[in-house]
Amino acid sequence: MRRIRIALRCVTVVIFSLPMLAGLVVAQDAPGVNASVPPAPHAKEIHLKHILVISQTKGWEHDSIPDGMVAIYEMGRDSGLWDATLRTDTELVTKKELGRNGKNLDYFDALVFLSTTGELDLDDGQKKDMMAFIKDDGKGFVGVHAALDTNYKWPEYAEMIGGWFDQHPWSTFNAPIINEEPSFPAVSHFPKAFVKYDEIYQPKEWSREKVNVLLSLDPAKLDYANNPRIHRTDHDFAVAWNKMYGKGRVFYSSFGHTQEAWSDPDIRKMYFEAIKWVLGMTEGSTAAHARPGDAR
């Protein structure tokens, strides 16, 4: 009787296994039949870099923040080069374990401050972790527009990004721009001289000796009359620059004030190439240079 039961069980196992076996045979005999089935998530994302975009605002809130966030997300998705985590808080700017599937800085390859303003919610530990992420880990940082109007009570932030905002003397205008580094990947698509409608910042605590100026306002084409917001007596208004901070690559540009800027192919390409550069996917000089006029 016991033998019969065992035999019955064996029959049951075989019967229930047959459809699965048949399935395996079909799959092996006809590779590509199931090509419409997406690959496993890990296979799809294995080459992706991870970008953390922070847009916390404690001061002015730019209407263009969602446009910029979507643009950076789309650039990564369409190129297959990165995925982007979009946040308006600073919880992830830490190396502490967050739990709840929360990703911390160790997960990310680059940090983008997208029109952040004012004193962000960063305690001393978060500030230390963020600087270590760039300086020691060699991860990237991209500052967009109001990233310069941020963290005035944190001097190391200005040292890292290159300075702080000090007014936008001409508000949003047809800015006459000089391309100072046409060989640099993020600006190589711009002509030697061009005009862009945007709000260009005047930096303070800033020196071209500490950064590599990529784009600047053409001082010969600016209107200085009756403008008390102009503070730089050298009339040196950089629009984009790059630099090293320790082992990490840093890029900043004041382009991106308007919502329209984010549908401008030139501006999108600049930030796309800037992110690629801070990720180490392309190469470009970080050496400071004299003003174009001074070199003549």
Ligand SMILES: [Zn+2]
């Ligand atoms: Zn602005």
